[in-house]
Amino acid sequence: MADYLFADVEKHARKLWADQNVYKTDDQSEKPKYYVLDMFPYPSGAGLHVGHPLGYIASDIVSRFKRMKGFNVLHPMGFDAFGLPAEQYAIQTGQHPAITTEQNIKRYVEQMEYIGLSYDWKREITTSDPAYYRWTQWIFLQLFDSWYDKSQDKARPITELIHYFDKNGNVGLQAQCDENVPAFDATAWKSADEQYQSDLLMHYRLAYLAEARVNWCPALGTVLANDEIKDGLSERGGHPVEIRMMRQWMMRILAYSQRLLDGLNEIDWSDAIKEQQRNWIGRSEGALIRFSLEGNNQQIEVFTTRPDTIFGVSFMVLAPEHALVAEIITPENRPHIEAYITKAKNRSERERMADVKTVSGAFTGAYAIHPFTGDKIPVWIADYVLASYGTGAVMAVPGGDERDWRFANHFQLPILDIIEGSDISLAANDSKTSRIINSGFLNGLEVKTAIQKAIEALEKGGLGKGRIQFRLRDAIFSRQRYWGEPVPIYFENGIPKAMPDHLLPLQLPAVDKYLPTEDGEPPLGRAENWTYNGHPIETTTMPGWAGSSWYFLRYMDPHNATTFAERNKIDYWKQVDLYMGGAEHATGHLLYARFWTQFLFDRNWIGFKEPFKKLVNQGMIQGQSKFIYRVEGKNAFVSAGLKNNFKTTAIHVDVNMVKLDVLDLEQFKNWRTEYESAEFLLENPENGEISSTGIFKCGSEVEKMSKSKWNVVNPDDIISQYGADTLRLYEM
RNA sequence: GCCCAGGUGGCGGAAUUGGUAGACGCGCUGGUCUCAAACACCUGUGAGGUUACACUCGUACCGGUUCGACUCCGGUCCUGGGCACCA
Numbered sequence A: 001m002a003d004y005l006f007a008d009v010e011k012h013a014r015k016l017w018a019d020q021n022v023y024k025t026d027d028q029s030e031k032p033k034y035y036v037l038d039m040f041p042y043p044s045g046a047g048l049h050v051g052h053p054l055g056y057i058a059s060d061i062v063s064r065f066k067r068m069k070g071f072n073v074l075h076p077m078g079f080d081a082f083g084l085p086a087e088q089y090a091i092q093t094g095q096h097p098a099i100t101t102e103q104n105i106k107r108y109v110e111q112m113e114y115i116g117l118s119y120d121w122k123r124e125i126t127t128s129d130p131a132y133y134r135w136t137q138w139i140f141l142q143l144f145d146s147w148y149d150k151s152q153d154k155a156r157p158i159t160e161l162i163h164y165f166d167k168n169g170n171v172g173l174q175a176q177c178d179e180n181v182p183a184f185d186a187t188a189w190k191s192a193d194e195q196y197q198s199d200l201l202m203h204y205r206l207a208y209l210a211e212a213r214v215n216w217c218p219a220l221g222t223v224l225a226n227d228e229i230k231d232g233l234s235e236r237g238g239h240p241v242e243i244r245m246m247r248q249w250m251m252r253i254l255a256y257s258q259r260l261l262d263g264l265n266e267i268d269w270s271d272a273i274k275e276q277q278r279n280w281i282g283r284s285e286g287a288l289i290r291f292s293l294e295g296n297n298q299q300i301e302v303f304t305t306r307p308d309t310i311f312g313v314s315f316m317v318l319a320p321e322h323a324l325v326a327e328i329i330t331p332e333n334r335p336h337i338e339a340y341i342t343k344a345k346n347r348s349e350r351e352r353m354a355d356v357k358t359v360s361g362a363f364t365g366a367y368a369i370h371p372f373t374g375d376k377i378p379v380w381i382a383d384y385v386l387a388s389y390g391t392g393a394v395m396a397v398p399g400g401d402e403r404d405w406r407f408a409n410h411f412q413l414p415i416l417d418i419i420e421g422s423d424i425s426l427a428a429n430d431s432k433t434s435r436i437i438n439s440g441f442l443n444g445l446e447v448k449t450a451i452q453k454a455i456e457a458l459e460k461g462g463l464g465k466g467r468i469q470f471r472l473r474d475a476i477f478s479r480q481r482y483w484g485e486p487v488p489i490y491f492e493n494g495i496p497k498a499m500p501d502h503l504l505p506l507q508l509p510a511v512d513k514y515l516p517t518e519d520g521e522p523p524l525g526r527a528e529n530w531t532y533n534g535h536p537i538e539t540t541t542m543p544g545w546a547g548s549s550w551y552f553l554r555y556m557d558p559h560n561a562t563t564f565a566e567r568n569k570i571d572y573w574k575q576v577d578l579y580m581g582g583a584e585h586a587t588g589h590l591l592y593a594r595f596w597t598q599f600l601f602d603r604n605w606i607g608f609k610e611p612f613k614k615l616v617n618q619g620m621i622q623g624q625s626k627f628i629y630r631v632e633g634k635n636a637f638v639s640a641g642l643k644n645n646f647k648t649t650a651i652h653v654d655v656n657m658v659k660l661d662v663l664d665l666e667q668f669k670n671w672r673t674e675y676e677s678a679e680f681l682l683e684n685p686e687n688g689e690i691s692s693t694g695i696f697k698c699g700s701e702v703e704k705m706s707k708s709k710w711n712v713v714n715p716d717d718i719i720s721q722y723g724a725d726t727l728r729l730y731e732m
Numbered sequence B: 001g002c003c004c005a006g007g008u009g010g011c012g013g014a015a016u017u018g019g020u021a022g023a024c025g026c027g028c029u030g031g032u033c034u035c036a037a038a039c040a041c042c043u044g045u046g047a048g049g050u051u052a053c054a055c056u057c058g059u060a061c062c063g064g065u066u067c068g069a070c071u072c073c074g075g076u077c078c079u080g081g082g083c084a085c086c087a
Helices: A006-020 A052-068 A084-093 A097-115 A130-144 A158-168 A186-191 A194-202 A253-266 A271-281 A307-312 A331-345 A349-354 A402-411 A447-460 A544-548 A567-573 A589-602 A640-645 A665-671 A715-722 A724-731
Strands: A033-038 A072-074 A146-149 A154-157 A207-217 A222-224 A242-251 A283-293 A296-304 A315-318 A362-369 A376-381 A393-396 A464-470 A489-492 A495-498 A578-581 A615-617 A622-631 A636-638 A648-653 A679-681 A699-704
Touching: A006 A097, A006 A715, A006 A724, A033 A052, A033 A567, A052 A072, A052 A097, A052 A578, A052 A724, A084 A097, A097 A715, A097 A724, A130 A146, A130 A207, A130 A544, A130 A589, A146 A158, A154 A158, A154 A589, A158 A186, A158 A194, A194 A207, A194 A495, A253 A271, A253 A283, A253 A589, A271 A589, A283 A307, A283 A447, A296 A307, A296 A315, A296 A393, A307 A447, A315 A402, A331 A362, A331 A376, A393 A402, A447 A464, A544 A589, A622 A640, A636 A640, A715 A724
Parallel strands: A033 A072, A033 A578, A315 A376, A578 A615, A636 A679
Antiparallel strands: A146 A154, A207 A222, A207 A242, A283 A296, A283 A362, A283 A464, A315 A393, A362 A376, A489 A495, A622 A636, A622 A648, A622 A699
């Protein structure tokens, strides 16, 4: 019997498919349509590993099946090409990230072709291609040109808001906007200068400028991702990092929080992913309550889900960053408060949330007044209160909240007993089924009714109001980076304005270095003539998620130069029927893409609200890792059968150096310089005893396949040894 | 720390309104065929135990509910994902 010469057969098939363009998809057809999409990859320098094709092969099988069943199948592929790794490489080597990216993409396409994936390559897109990001910039400008009308529950053009201001100011306006927007009438609006009008509009735009907290590294002169920070120091260079406020472009995604929640009920995604999005959006019902301050006409506003426990408030806590802190500290408390703020300032939110063991805080010296009892309530600051959630201040009810209880216990603040059946000397009681006691007009009520009663009383007394609060925050959109879409905004006398459409794409300029400028401007600050009509152009770029929030639309009409995609093509292909990709995108990409889709629907650019009808998460591939055992404190290794005789540390070794558990010692010694001089204790394979003529065995364990575990299998190797079908079948 | 998911043979994985745990496949064992192997086919394959049966144990761990628990409840551990500038 003759061998199956897979290499020849596959080569022939690839040529045939390419020459005859067999996977080319038409935008018109008598057949019903089916849109199968993979989450497009970031083209990293390492190439595809066997984890990538897991989803691609699955979706490819579905595509082929649907074609055979008589569907017109759209099954495209492209590249999410903007990103940090290419920029880092550019910083190190000076090579333009576009070049690296292009090389990596070439390799990816080749690898995908070898796997035999049936993409319509005529539709390939790359987010870093100016012909593509021209439309990412255009969408940004649509967002800049929009505000959110809560009464109609949709985004509308900013001209219509201006029209409203001309008539009424912002009186009676129901719009999603920043906190603390001043009230103004039509006259005030019309008499305001351009600068002030621009500032007012900024409070309403869906893409807007605001101050936001960022990780600033003074030594590198740049903003860092949490990912680039290890143990409070920059990964590059190990420099200290601090939190700093910076003016950033933001996205008013909060306007869509309720719709993003509701939309989940209409799509076929796993409950796990939906749950993650729900928790991320984090809707909670409760009340905003204002506490007056003693000897100060300012008020502290707090959000609480438990207004029924208001009689249990024995102190208040502000986030160290809270704007009122500076105003209310009494002179004698200033030194230790300032010391505390300095300490808290440089802890990340993650650290602050994770650290529940240590209780810390400081007394401001100020007192608030209880809205119902008139009691004096001490005001503290503590870093367990986060500035970014709610109002950045809480009313502390140690009898009903665990963290408040620990705080009160630690600082010996009073703990009031307001929930029936509690032992407040031992713990807080957060039961939601008990009755309220020692609470004036709320006495004897169950939690649910007490909450309603409390809100009624607050509203009646003008002390507060019922409120739905979301944990979701508006998204920071600016990146202090080079390798991203330039934000198409210029500043005329400091007033941000949209670049005219005919000048899009606003292309990335050449720079001498991919680093921030000396005075801490982003890399685009290095570009010569980064101006429009003599006005400076925005120097931040867009985040990675910008290009990936709408790419599924571009595949429908990838070469259109006059619009992001022709409406009749969008109406034909509609939503993605099957979306395949990793679950790690649950609260990032998948949420942002839903947000932009809802927005494009509102402005009537597309005819549907949800981008991805059905989502399947492909899971991950595991690999068998190999270990060698290093004797502790020595540059010596022992064969696996001997490790119990020594105190050893297991170290990952590249699986490619191991055959049938036996390590290739020569290869290993050449792997890293420190291993050249290492000692190796061999074992006799017959009896497992030490033997100078024996072999060196490795241990093994099944783990996630990852570069850091040295257990990665390259698909190219599998294909050249066994053929594409073997890889495909094995992965399935 | 918080949120989400998961933990079942050597491996991938079946089985849940609570009713024979390990379907199916891979691998491995033995056999048939062959000079021999590969292929193919047949057989066995959770662990202990037995000549063989019996029997005992067994779904991460501890406990509970139940006539009966992989499944339900309480607690614990571990792994993976996310925690807002990685993609």
